[in-house]
Amino acid sequence: MQVPVLRRESACANVLGMSYSGSCLCGALRYEFEGEPRVVVNCHCSACRKATGSTVATWLLVPLAQFRWLSGQEQLREFASSDHARRAFCQSCGSTMGNLTTRRPSLMHLAAGTLDRAPAFQVAFHGYVGSKAPWHEITDALPQFDAEPAPPRR
Numbered sequence: 001m002q003v004p005v006l007r008r009e010s011a012c013a014n015v016l017g018m019s020y021s022g023s024c025l026c027g028a029l030r031y032e033f034e035g036e037p038r039v040v041v042n043c044h045c046s047a048c049r050k051a052t053g054s055t056v057a058t059w060l061l062v063p064l065a066q067f068r069w070l071s072g073q074e075q076l077r078e079f080a081s082s083d084h085a086r087r088a089f090c091q092s093c094g095s096t097m098g099n100l101t102t103r104r105p106s107l108m109h110l111a112a113g114t115l116d117r118a119p120a121f122q123v124a125f126h127g128y129v130g131s132k133a134p135w136h137e138i139t140d141a142l143p144q145f146d147a148e149p150a151p152p153r154r
């Protein structure tokens with residue numbers, strides 16, 4: 001089914017759950033994606049911890065074909081945090097926006113905290129629990145993986 005072209009923050013789109021938008025802390029970088037994320041995951045690896053400054057990083061895996069920047073791309077910088085991952089952030093305010101990995105090249109890993117209106121996405125599992133922050137206790141019943149589980153089906 002063809003998703004209608006959605007511009008700006010259409011209230012209609014939000015009600016239909018067809019489009020989501022987000023931005024960095026300073027507001028320069030804005031993005032939008034259509035459709036639902038492929039999967040939403042909590043990553044407990046040390047690189048995500050450093051990059052986000054958080055105990056755990058929540059990522060929305062969104063097909064690049066459904067994702068686009070709306071503004072501020074000149075503020076976008078990338079840092080190669082490993083041989084397979086590039087982390088995108090705003091050079092003005094430092095917000096971590098997302099993550100691209102050659103392991104899943106068709107998916108943007110969007111930082112959930114950058115969503116403007118946080119819908120009730122359901123986290124699917126905890127990844128890299130083997131390197132989670134020692135002060136953090138996982139208290140929900142979601143599946144846990146020491147590292148990465150099998151990549152989501154296409």
Ligand SMILES: [Zn+2]
Pocket residue numbers: 024025026027028029075090091092093094095
């Ligand atoms: Zn910014």
Ligand SMILES: [Zn+2]
Pocket residue numbers: 043044045046047048049057128
């Ligand atoms: Zn991670």
